[in-house]
Amino acid sequence: MSRKQKILLIVLLTFGVSFLHFTTRHQPVLHLIHRELYLIPVILCSYWFGKKWGLTMCAIVAMLFLPWTFMDTMGAGLRYHALNVIELLVFFLIAYFVGFYHDARVSHFASLVTAPEVPTRTVMDHGRNLLLCIYNSPNVLKAAKYVVDTFAGQKGTAVTVLGIVREPSFDLFSTKEEWENAKKKSQSEISGLTEQTQNILLEGGFPKGSFQIKTSHIFEKSVALKIMEEQKQFHYDTIVIGGTKMSKAQEFLFGNVAVKLVREAGCPIITVN
Amino acid sequence: MTEAELREKIKEYTHFAPRGQLSIITDTTEFMNIRPNDVLELNGTYYLVRGDEKEERFDLEGEPKFWVKRAVDLATxxxxxxxxxxxESFTMHLGGEEILCYRSPQKEARVLEMVKGDPAFMQGTTVIDTAGNHIRIIDKIRGNSYYEFLQRLNVDHETYFHQYLPNILKQVMSCMEAINKLHQIGEVHGDIRNDHIFIHRNNGKHIWIDFDFKYNWSENHFGVDLFGLGNILLFTAGKGLYSPREVAAWGPEGERIASDLRLEDMSLFIRHRIMNLKKIFPYIPQRLNNILLFFSCGAEVFYETAEELLEDIKECEEELVR
Structure with a gap:
């Protein structure tokens, strides 16, 4: 039965019972029975729509029921009116408990649908020991912000920030001086990025003792290989790196650190683009 | 050697008596000023300069390379x-990508030392002149380039494929194995081209020349070299390189083939170069064609090492021999 149909039924029942109730005012037994029939729309409303609507329905019934009761039976004693009020209170109680049952049922099913799988390892175990790699990717600082957004709230997370300085080959320079300058430039680029990463972590709520900064110099070596060596030695739970968007031709010629790591590293890799 | 002795040697080896005063040069920094009939004195050995080498490419008379001199060892x-x-530093353009390249004398000197005695590479020594310049003295290879050899092979493709390719592919594989060895010791060739393989006139050995290029690489050390190896394989399998326009010029059949070509069939770097040779020559085995397609626009994964490429080619070789 659709929601609209249920509402229609409740409305019809209410009017039907009211009709019966009011047209049998002078037949006490029937009048009494018809009064109890108000429970039907009240219970249905509570059962189908919950506590709030059940009590609302009850209030409507009370408005339909009570004024007539007082008008018609002005001469009746206090006991009679008190009994009517008590009757209405019982209606409200029934509406409340049936509505409560409906609400509890609905929230129970809802929790079953959205409940996460009970993990065999806690989330904390997955995110506990992170390696955040700093190299010449355009998304390095985004990766740092991702670590802050995702892991800062998790107690016990430790971050190792690994700055990887690729030293240029001397073959690319005509003088030693040019080579030394290029080396210094590479070093300073990574140092700058590492420092910015450190600030991002601190501002993001990582306490100073929860992360360490390391720098590694590589020469004629793949960054991905260096990261995998580091992972093999220190057994990080997760590696976070800034990705680099590349065309196919670029990937062919220059290689892609993230792709290599995803294929070959032995732990979860998070690439931030 | 005295000047008189030098003149005798020059006459002996060149059948030509030099006129005027001999110019004996020990500092080669200003190589533009070194002319034919000058004598270079390098590490106690004298070399008569005969002229400048030329950068010959694809049958064209090339530009002179003033820093590369043809010479005669006056001792032998x-x-x-x-x-x-x-x-020299310059930007190489490969399929829209820019690669910073550098002509590195010290790199070539280092590689020459590493490949000493290896017949797959040109042989030479490095000496240092009075100004500290690293001069590479290379043994001249008597022969032609692989490019010239294949171009001069005057047979149709199908005959070439079935009768010549198995042996030629063997030689090409030995060249690739040599490059693989180079990669394994951490070096790159830097300028892999069909005309940088020379075939020795006497023994038919295929020899790599000119490895003074160094390129600035990021994550993949061998990407540029692998691109070169892919081109060599394409040139070998196709006995040439083909573009849709060339194929269409063959006639109605060529037009039909050209109209069937898609972007995925073309080289990742040179968009007018056909990698899917099977569309032109249907008898090319699928396995060999698949290797070529790893260098095409349709490829999703790529070779990362020469070893990977060689493993796949070895499987094709067995198929071709059968």
Missing amino acids: GDPKIIKLVFH
């Missing part, structure tokens, strides 16, 4: 190629 009469120091 052996022809030599003397590569002087020229620090």
Whole structure:
């Protein structure tokens, strides 16, 4: 039965019972029975729509029921009116408990649908020991912000920030001086990025003792290989790196650190683009 | 050697008596000023300069390479190629990508030392002149380039494929194995081209020349070299390189083939170069064609090492021999 149909039924029942109730005012037994029939729309409303609507329905019934009761039976004693009020209170109680049952049922099913799988390892175990790699990717600082957004709230997370300085080959320079300058430039680029990463972590709520900064110099070596060596030695739970968007031709010629790591590293890799 | 002795040697080896005063040069920094009939004195050995080498490419008379001199060793009469120091940097354009390249004398000197005695590479020594320049003295190879050899093979493709390719592919594989060895010791060739393989006239050995290029690489050390190896394989399998326009010019059949070509069939770097040779020559085995397609626009994964490429080619070789 659709929601609209249920509402229609409740409305019809209410009017039907009211009709019966009011047209049998002078037949006490029937009048009494018809009064109890108000429970039907009240219970249905509570059962189908919950506590709030059940009590609302009850209030409507009370408005339909009570004024007539007082008008018609002005001469009746206090006991009679008190009994009517008590009757209405019982209606409200029934509406409340049936509505409560409906609400509890609905929230129970809802929790079953959205409940996460009970993990065999806690989330904390997955995110506990992170390696955040700093190299010449355009998304390095985004990766740092991702670590802050995702892991800062998790107690016990430790971050190792690994700055990887690729030293240029001397073959690319005509003088030693040019080579030394290029080396210094590479070093300073990574140092700058590492420092910015450190600030991002601190501002993001990582306490100073929860992360360490390391720098590694590589020469004629793949960054991905260096990261995998580091992972093999220190057994990080997760590696976070800034990705680099590349065309196919670029990937062919220059290689892609993230792709290599995803294929070959032995732990979860998070690439931030 | 005295000047008189030098003149005698020059006459002996060149059948030509030099006129005027001999110019004996020990500092080769200003290589533009080194002319034919000058004598270079390098590490106690004298070399008569005969002229400048030329950058010949694809049958065209190339530009002179002023830093590379043709010379004669006046002690033995052996022809030599003397590569002087020229620090040149330039940007190589490959399929829209820019690669910073550098002509590195010290790199070539280092590789020459590493490949000493390996017949797959040109042989030579490095000496240092009075100004500290690293001069590479290379043994001249008597022969033609692989490019010239294949171009001069005057047979149709199908005959070439079935009768010549198995042996030629063997030689090409030995060249690739040599490059693989180079990669394994951490070096790159830097300028892999069909005309940088020379075939020795006497023994047919395929020899790599000119490895003074160094390129600035990021994550993949061998990407540029692998691109070159892919081109060599394409050239070998196709006995040439083909574009849709060339194929369409063959006639109605060529037009039909050209109209069937898609972007995925073309080279990742040179968009007018057909990699899917099977569309042109249907008898090319699928396995060999698949290797070529790893260098095409349709490829999703790529070779990362020469070893991977060689493993796949070895499987094709067995198929071709059968």
